[in-house]
Amino acid sequence: MSQARIPHHVAIVMDGNGRWATRRFLPRVAGHKKGMDALRACVRHCGERGVKVLTVFAFSSENWNRPAEEVSSLMELLAAALSREVPQLKGEGVRIHFVGERAALSDKVRAGLAQAEADTAGNTRLIFNVCFNYGGRWDIAQAAARLAAQGQTITEQSLDGALALSHVPDPDLLIRTGGEQRLSNFLLWQAAYAELYFSDKLWPEFDSAALDEALAAFAARERRFGMTSEQVTPATVRKVA
Ligand code: IPE
Ligand code: IPE
Ligand code: MG
Numbered sequence: 001m002s003q004a005r006i007p008h009h010v011a012i013v014m015d016g017n018g019r020w021a022t023r024r025f026l027p028r029v030a031g032h033k034k035g036m037d038a039l040r041a042c043v044r045h046c047g048e049r050g051v052k053v054l055t056v057f058a059f060s061s062e063n064w065n066r067p068a069e070e071v072s073s074l075m076e077l078l079a080a081a082l083s084r085e086v087p088q089l090k091g092e093g094v095r096i097h098f099v100g101e102r103a104a105l106s107d108k109v110r111a112g113l114a115q116a117e118a119d120t121a122g123n124t125r126l127i128f129n130v131c132f133n134y135g136g137r138w139d140i141a142q143a144a145a146r147l148a149a150q151g152q153t154i155t156e157q158s159l160d161g162a163l164a165l166s167h168v169p170d171p172d173l174l175i176r177t178g179g180e181q182r183l184s185n186f187l188l189w190q191a192a193y194a195e196l197y198f199s200d201k202l203w204p205e206f207d208s209a210a211l212d213e214a215l216a217a218f219a220a221r222e223r224r225f226g227m228t229s230e231q232v233t234p235a236t237v238r239k240v241a
Helices: 017-023 026-050 061-065 068-091 107-119 136-149 156-162 208-219 234-240
Strands: 009-013 053-060 094-099 126-132 171-174 196-199
Touching: 017 026, 026 053, 026 068, 026 126, 026 208, 053 061, 053 068, 053 196, 053 208, 061 068, 061 136, 068 094, 068 126, 094 107, 126 136, 171 208
Parallel strands: 009 053, 009 171, 053 126, 094 126, 171 196
Antiparallel strands: none
């Protein structure tokens, strides 16, 4: 796979954990645990393939509507993952950012997120954004509110700079597993020109080969950014992307 066609930023809606578990007569939380294994492998594979930014949707603003038991299991899984996974990620050159509204999270989880970010702040190989208690609408609203409070004019540029993902360029490739073809409030602003890729595989089954298929599909797309096909050259695309 030629390096030039590798997306700089890959975003993923990791969907299908619950169905993966239910099909095996297991509790849904077993699917979320298995999904964590898939995520670990995905982070590693993205690094190996030369992806520079990986952004994953781990818990949406709307996921609070799930049964309380499932919500608390997801919080516990996050807390456990922080202590288990961060040392490894740190050693692999991964810089972690948590993206989302933290006020609703427990003190323990909030402290864990801040610690993970501080521990990996010196890394540059792969930026790994974990969207947790994140919603695209929340992000646009919080950015606009912050600009308004500072008395700043709202323009595309100023809003872009105030969003929670302003530290990375927009995603080039947005993958959703689990068969649904919707955004579910993920990256509403940033996905404006992302190439969309939908996989019927449930997230726990989305392995390195499946990721390579998505990367190959991306490599075969022509991104036009509003131009005509004839205008599209590597130089023009670089300028507008
Ligand atoms: C995605 O898997 C993980 C989260 C939303 C936390 P789901 O839990 O939505 O799995 P399905 O869609 O019910 O199979
Ligand atoms: C989107 O999946 C959120 C995450 C993957 C974290 P959902 O399973 O919550 O999406 P809907 O409810 O089917 O749209
Ligand atoms: Mg789902």
